[in-house]
Amino acid sequence: xxxxxxxxxxxxxxxxxxxxxxxxxxxxxxxxxxxxxxxxxxxxxxxxxxxxxxxxxxxxxxxxxxxxxxxxxxxxxxxxxxxxxxxxxxxxxxxxxxxxxxxxxxxxxxxxxxxxxxxxxxxxxxxxxxxxxxxxxxxxxxxxxxxxxxxxxxxxxxxxxxxxxxxxxxxxxxxxxxxxxxxxxxxxxxxxxxxxxxxxxxxxxxxxxxxxxxxxxxxxxxxxxxxxxxxxxxxxxxxxxxxxxxxxxxxxxxxxxxxxxxxxxxxxx
Amino acid sequence: xxxxxxxxxxxxxxxxxxxxxxxxxxxxxxxxxxxxxxxxxxxxxxxxxxxxxxxxxxxxxxxxxxxxxxxxxxxxxxxxxxxxxxxxxxxxxxxxxxxxxxxxxxxxxxxxxxxxxxxxxxxxxxxxxxxxxxxxxxxxxxxxxxxxxxxxxxxxxxxxxxxxxxxxxxxxxxxxxxxxxxxxxxxxxxxxxxxxxxxxxxxxxxxxxxxxxxxxxxxxxxxxxxxxxxxxxxxxxxxxxxxxxxxxxxxxxxxxxxxxxxxxxxxxxxxxxxxxxxxxxxxxxxxxxxxxxxxxxxxxxxxxxxxxxxxxxxxxxxxxxxxxxxxxxxxxxxxxxxxxxxxxxxx
Numbered sequence: 001x002x003x004x005x006x007x008x009x010x011x012x013x014x015x016x017x018x019x020x021x022x023x024x025x026x027x028x029x030x031x032x033x034x035x036x037x038x039x040x041x042x043x044x045x046x047x048x049x050x051x052x053x054x055x056x057x058x059x060x061x062x063x064x065x066x067x068x069x070x071x072x073x074x075x076x077x078x079x080x081x082x083x084x085x086x087x088x089x090x091x092x093x094x095x096x097x098x099x100x101x102x103x104x105x106x107x108x109x110x111x112x113x114x115x116x117x118x119x120x121x122x123x124x125x126x127x128x129x130x131x132x133x134x135x136x137x138x139x140x141x142x143x144x145x146x147x148x149x150x151x152x153x154x155x156x157x158x159x160x161x162x163x164x165x166x167x168x169x170x171x172x173x174x175x176x177x178x179x180x181x182x183x184x185x186x187x188x189x190x191x192x193x194x195x196x197x198x199x200x201x202x203x204x205x206x207x208x209x210x211x212x213x214x215x216x217x218x219x220x221x222x223x224x225x226x227x228x229x230x231x232x233x234x235x236x237x238x239x240x241x242x243x244x245x246x247x248x249x250x251x252x253x254x255x256x257x258x259x260x261x262x263x264x265x266x267x268x269x
Numbered sequence: 270x271x272x273x274x275x276x277x278x279x280x281x282x283x284x285x286x287x288x289x290x291x292x293x294x295x296x297x298x299x300x301x302x303x304x305x306x307x308x309x310x311x312x313x314x315x316x317x318x319x320x321x322x323x324x325x326x327x328x329x330x331x332x333x334x335x336x337x338x339x340x341x342x343x344x345x346x347x348x349x350x351x352x353x354x355x356x357x358x359x360x361x362x363x364x365x366x367x368x369x370x371x372x373x374x375x376x377x378x379x380x381x382x383x384x385x386x387x388x389x390x391x392x393x394x395x396x397x398x399x400x401x402x403x404x405x406x407x408x409x410x411x412x413x414x415x416x417x418x419x420x421x422x423x424x425x426x427x428x429x430x431x432x433x434x435x436x437x438x439x440x441x442x443x444x445x446x447x448x449x450x451x452x453x454x455x456x457x458x459x460x461x462x463x464x465x466x467x468x469x470x471x472x473x474x475x476x477x478x479x480x481x482x483x484x485x486x487x488x489x490x491x492x493x494x495x496x497x498x499x500x501x502x503x504x505x506x507x508x509x510x511x512x513x514x515x516x517x518x519x520x521x522x523x524x525x526x527x528x529x530x531x532x533x534x535x536x537x538x539x540x541x542x543x544x545x546x547x548x549x550x551x552x553x554x555x556x557x558x559x560x561x562x563x564x565x566x567x568x569x570x571x572x573x574x575x576x577x578x579x580x581x582x583x584x585x586x587x588x589x590x591x592x593x594x595x596x597x598x599x600x601x602x603x604x605x606x607x608x609x610x611x612x613x614x615x616x
Contacts, residue, residue: 013394014391014394014395017390017391017394018380018391021380021383021387021391022380022382022383025382025383025423026382099376100376101376103343104371104373104376104378106341106343106362107341107343107366107369107371107378108363108366108395109363109364109366109367109395109396110363110395111363119380265338265343265344
């Protein structure tokens with residue numbers, strides 16, 4: 001029984017239950033739901049317009065065409081959906097810590113990180129997901145990419161692995177709250193990096209290519225995994241390593257977060 | 270019977286960063302950090318038997334929450350042995366959590382947006398509560414406090430009292446062996462306080478749950494606990510039956526009056542009224558030597574020792590003479606009792 005209790009099925013079941021209830025209650029606050037959906041729509045449309053305007057003036061950026069760039073754009077939106085939907089409570093960590101509410105998460109017989117994150121499911125992420133699918137489908141079509149098994153599988157695995165990087169970055173950034181005051185600015189900074197993830201890292205100079213691959217690995221959030229479909233001739237070893245790096249990176253961020261949580265609950269009242 | 274909580278010679282020290290003064294100091298702090306050791310808990314030994322209700326008291330910063338955190342497995346003691354339900358709590362926090370319940374007066378542990386019953390259903394899954402136990406508990410709760418009518422209300426739409434009630438019910442839902450309560454009646458009105466106290470007392474008796482109660486309200490302890498443990502500056506300074514302390518809090522009552530004003534000069538008038546009341550009570554209750562009448566801003570405050578004069582009699586005498594606009598019966602804070610213990614030299 002103990003084994004079952006710590007198992008994936010147990011947590012999936014609990015998450016599903018919380019999620020369904022959460023959605024139900026969100027739907028019941030209809031105005032709030034509609035406004036936040038519209039807000040998300042506008043944010044995405046605005047981002048898209050900027051993108052479109054740039055390409056009205058430049059037909060290509062470092063040899064990347066409009067539709068290729070659009071592909072990356074859609075890919076990055078999909079890759080950012082999980083962090084938006086499932087890990088949004090990271091943004092509330094600062095408040096939970098300063099108000100002392102965080103301690104209440106320590107008394108349940110389930111994993112602390114899971115319990116904390118399960119509390120918020122951000123439905124706005126779904127709008128982003130739909131937007132991403134649309135953008136991706138459009139550019140896929142325009143680029144005449146084959147709808148093969150290889151490409152579809154590559155897309156799914158690519159998006160899933162790419163999504164791990166933003167999750168990990170946000171975990172790292174929010175966990176800083178356990179040690180320092182004002183870590184929110186770090187979170188905002190890190191979150192801004194997602195905008196750079198939309199561009200092929202080849203447009204940056206060598207220095208930033210290195211930084212975005214190995215220091216703040218946003219290259220993995222779109223560029224490397226999408227090469228698998230978009231530019232088979234340019235696939236690098238990093239493309240294949242994306243899932244491995246992603247899993248390792250998320251695991252490290254989880255350890256860091258838990259370490260912070262443990263040392264935080266060990267201090268003061 | 271084996272104690273359910275055993276603590277022997279527990280120490281807990283924290284490393285605290287020593288901050289230097291001024292800008293120069295802050296810069297120095299960046300490079301070399303000096304730590305001082307803060308002993309939060311010092312050689313605490315405590316045995317608590319199953320089914321006991323213990324009032325765990327102490328001023329802020331005395332080490333109360335540090336001790337509770339060690340019992341719940343959130344903190345590891347620096348020194349000493351601790352066993353809760355026969356387990357070392359910090360070695361397996363999640364396993365220990367299965368057998369304990371925690372209630373905070375100020376912060377709810379229920380899901381804010383959900384109706385209570387949905388929170389209960391999630392807890393049922395988290396704690397793996399058998400269907401039978403779950404159903405019985407819900408029925409029992411309904412019988413006890415009419416909880417049924419609250420089940421479909423969202424927590425965020427509840428009053429503080431209702432929320433506290435539901436939080437307590439949630440903490441007992443998985444039939445934990447020990448429940449820790451931190452200020453369960455804080456901010457509640459008199460009738461809700463008494464409802465909560467009755468509920469906790471019933472739950473303790475029917476389920477045999479051990480309850481550790483921290484509070485600043487002596488009324489909670491008086492209504493619920495037979496045993497009191499007082500901690501101050503990290504050391505247990507008192508551990509005995511409440512009866513021995515009753516003379517320090519049981520007999521004294523503080524009551525405040527505001528009288529109908531018939532003059533503009535209110536300040537002088539309150540002083541004058543206090544004099545009047547003092548003379549009146551000295552005449553009516555000659556044996557009440559410790560009865561004090563003082564002026565507290567707009568109020569006339571009376572400290573009554575009930576062994577000398579019954580509070581209701583005193584209030585009655587005052588009412589006969591004066592027209593009372595407002596009256597306030599103050600609860601006795603645990604701090605006052607602790608202060609009296611020090612003064613009285615019980616230790």
